[in-house]
Amino acid sequence: MGKARYTMYARRRLGLFASVFSGVLIVSLFILTSWYRGGYAGPGPVCAFTEGAVVVGFYLGPNPNGWIFEKVNYAPKSVWWPRMSPGPAFLAIVPLWMPFLLSVMTSAVLWRRYYAIPPGLCRQCRYNLTGNVSGVCPECGEKVQRR
Numbered sequence: 001m002g003k004a005r006y007t008m009y010a011r012r013r014l015g016l017f018a019s020v021f022s023g024v025l026i027v028s029l030f031i032l033t034s035w036y037r038g039g040y041a042g043p044g045p046v047c048a049f050t051e052g053a054v055v056v057g058f059y060l061g062p063n064p065n066g067w068i069f070e071k072v073n074y075a076p077k078s079v080w081w082p083r084m085s086p087g088p089a090f091l092a093i094v095p096l097w098m099p100f101l102l103s104v105m106t107s108a109v110l111w112r113r114y115y116a117i118p119p120g121l122c123r124q125c126r127y128n129l130t131g132n133v134s135g136v137c138p139e140c141g142e143k144v145q146r147r
């Protein structure tokens, strides 16, 4: 295995790990926000997690909240659909299943790419077909795919 190929695999493994890790992190935040909310809520940029959603945007109104970390003191209700916040702010409330779905799709793509069969190997049994002229895998009889 050449150095370039090794580096490529290492990078793909890192990407796959990062994607799966972010998915796990999002699920953890979803569960955690049933009891706690936290983040930064102005003045200026806002990024906070609450009720199974992430709130992002800008808060320009009076009485900004700053850094918050508090117990949600009412029955947990998750946010399921995105909406814009009313009031003197530009806030988008994005339910966490949306970035979770994104991370699942990214993970699936990266997973497929990471475990893809390298060129030059039989697609059926991974036998090395370098220099094959018969057009058929000598190991399992699979037709050789020319790429």
Ligand SMILES: [Zn+2]
Pocket (backbone or CB within 6 Å): 122, 123, 124, 125, 126, 127, 137, 138, 139, 140, 141, 142
């Ligand atoms: Zn084969």
